[in-house]
Amino acid sequence: MQWEVVIGLEIHVQLSTKSKIFSGASTAYGAEPNTQACTVDLGLPGVLPVFNGEALKKSVMFGLAVGAKINERSVFDRKNYFYPDSPKAYQISQLYYPIVGEGHIDIDMEDGTQKRIGVTRAHMEEDAGKSLHESFHGQTGIDLNRAGTPLLEIVSEPDMRSAKEAVAYMRKIHSIVRYLGVSDGNMQEGSFRCDANVSLRPKGQEEFGTRAELKNINSFRFVEKAINVEIERQMDILESGGTVTQETRLYDSEKNETRSMRSKEEANDYRYFPDPDLLPIVISADEIEAIRATLPELPDDKCARYMDQLGLSEKDAKALTIDRDMAEYYETVQQAVGDAKMAANWILGDVAAHNNKNGIEFKVCPVNAEQLSGLLKRVKDNTISGKIAKEVFEAMYAGEGDADTIIDKKGLKQITDTGAIEAIIDEVIANNPGQVAEFQSGKDKLIGFFVGHVMKASKGKANPGQVNQLLQQKLKP
Amino acid sequence: MSTLDKSDVEKIAFLARLGIDEQDIPEYATNLSNILDMVEQLDSVDTDGVKPMAHPLDAVQRLRADVVTESNDRENLQSHAPEVEQGLYLVPRVVE
């Protein structure tokens, strides 16, 4: 049988506010356990939540960025369940009236086409604490620093049909929240987490199959792997005539398998009801428009602009705009150097390659945008050749200084003095009489041989354009 | 008429993580059934088109400025906690 894969994602994005969603405790990552859990975060008797307006603003920004309807009236509900990382035994969330309604984004498919993925809704809620399973005499330790960190849960339509599409969707959402500055999107620190609902159905069938929910998959790579192994698992079950159980499963990246989380299964009755400690959140059309006015240029718009105004190819424009930091880096270099194509080639080439190799993000790239501009300007003004520039870049990346310092120190300045180049050419011609004869008898391709020798003899410093021109003159029969 | 039996009470008690003595269950079942009968008087009230009322005053949520106002008070907050080690609250092992 031919199976069709159906995937929907729930992405939890930590909103980058300074204080928590319902308390004045700090949201900074990595503090000593429970030092950022105040009376409200601990759910002590008598405490009450007060809503952080910045969480609202950031949620609305996201909604506007995905073309969604912003609900002028939204309500916080309590989701009741007992778990030690949930100190009140309920999570404040939004079930019935979320802040963000239906929207959509477009993802790029491998064949170069685009596909529209629906965003069902996005709602605000509070993050839970963390359970630490290191042995405390066989007990679990609870750290509530994270409890109350604002989250935006973005729920997609079940519109994705492969793990690759799911990853493309996730990357796009990641890119948007980073552009908007509503989240740092840091996946290692858990600022951007994903649950995937995966099911299979016979091709052509309209009705969905039974789904499994994969919990907490925290990297793009793992999302793809987790979904693929889950697809295989379900296919094995269905092919052998079995039925898939609706359940929550955890992806084990070491074993590359998913396994059932029975602990989350028992008696799932969350008894949602409106939180009586909080009042309805009301935002006017004018306030929404004021937030819209603050939206930065988003990746799709930026990409279009790079193609239209800077003349970049679609491929380059897309690659440059997926990450906001990279796009900002690019724009700084492009403006300083005045060569859109050259800047794109360098950034997508050497800079990206070095960053990837070293696991470094553009924001903290050891060669910052100003420094790279300094280097490229020296190529533009013929101080060095493109080839030498790569050598200089290596040195810059290794922290040896800026371009001019390195060029000076290593004596890499290009030879543009015609006399000096002629001297080298004369020597090369004198040493290769056979090739000279062949060239003069019409073997034009041999020009490369002469250029190569001249460049080699000049240790790469001769200006290649000049070399070419002078060689043509001198080799004329 | 709602009549709750023993297994209903047990199910609700588990949802609420509430220990109840076995011998008290019948009495809870009776009392709960009576209370439910009492509240079911509302069934006969016509509430078509009535907007549910969550709060006595039709107020809206005030927004707090995004400012950190709390500082580390762990020692005070944990001074009477049942079981704490290295700043963590301890619970029986959680299996995922």
Place this chain on the structure above:
Amino acid sequence: MHNKTIAELSAGLKAGEFSSVELTQSYLDRINSLDEQLNSFITVTPELALEQAKQADEQRAAGNAGILNGIPLAQKDIFCTKGVKTSCGSKMLDPFISPYNATTINKFNDSGSVMLGKTNMDEFAMGSSNETSWYGAVQNPWRKNAVPGGSSGGSAAAVAARLAPAATGTDTGGSIRQPASFCGITGLKPTYGRVSRYGMIAFASSLDQAGPMTRTAEDAALMLNVMAGFDPRDSTSVEETVPDYTANLNDSMAGLKIGLPKEYFSEGLDDAVAKVIESAVKEYEKMGAVIKEISLPTSNLAVPTYYIIAPSECSSNLSRMDGVRFGHRCEDPKDLNDLYIRSRGEGFGTEVKRRILVGTYALSEGFYDAYYVKAQKTRRLITNDFNQAFADVDVIMGPAAPSTAFNIGELTDDPITMYLSDIYTIAVNLAGLPGMSIPAGFVNDMPVGLQLIGKHFAESKLLNVAHQFQQATDWHTKAPAAFK
């Protein structure tokens, strides 16, 4: 000295007739010698009280004493008090020494008043007789073996017995007004949102409201002047300016329009209580008020509506009592669920468990719309009734409770009849209105309370109406024989 009101004590302190330390010590002595008979305090804090009294005297000497400076008060054990046990009448919180102060406690501290201790109450404020307290029942000072009412039974008994000049209470369905009625004192439940709920352990968040329990309306005004006001820590508190509640106490009753809901004088009301209320109303007529019969046709929906909304909210509010971060924890839990189930099973009493179960059921899948949403709708109908009535009248009057205080143990096996003892007070909470109970007479030597209900934020009007009654009558000055 113990028969003096706050206003009188404040004048005495100001005139230097006695110091706060002396005053505080005299109340501590009374508590020490008399509370054994009543059990109105869960915790007495003599050292803290004397320390606060000393500071108050110093403040006064320095020339910055407000009206409550040096006045000893009792706080219901529902308010979190830093460094002091805050039990809420429950074994669950018997080990809970609060690490922070409720806003109300901070406000009283700032006023320079003195805390004598924490008063007994129904467990988590769930009860109408104070019998559900883990610390035992409270006696009504007017008759041995009668209940003081609840849930603020300890505060009502302490004030009636002159163990404190005044106390705080909280009222979710009548928990200030019904015990005030049973104990013959003045109790005010303000408009929802008027007094901060921060640090007041929540029973039903959309209904709970704190207020003063005093011997006179004037004292209630002085207390409310301290308690009322916007609190940035409580989203449901209201940013409405706080008037001086003593300013209008002496306004005339001439032309005041009083509504008497016919539903409050029908079946279920004790005849003798009805007579007391009727004669109280006549008193107002004498003062020039205009009496009008009105109807609140949805009155019969109040108790069922309340017994869906309050248990639903409480089932969720009390879930945080899980034995992990504070409070009672069972011995040697074998796993996580065992920790929850036993800690909560051991920590909560029968009535609290009953309400948690009702609320859990009402919110559970498949029942939510039929119970909770339905009750939210009937809640609006009840509120609409009041709004309509207030188009024609200034104040609504009626009994605070259908009878005088019943006996300890009389209704404990009959939860529904117990619930019905709040039949006249519950609707006021559902609508979020201010309400008072003031002493209006006696039936068989037991006090009867007249309930006054006002429009939203009409506390000044209620206090004025109550004060004028107390100028014309002396019911509020009567003290129980054993505690004169």
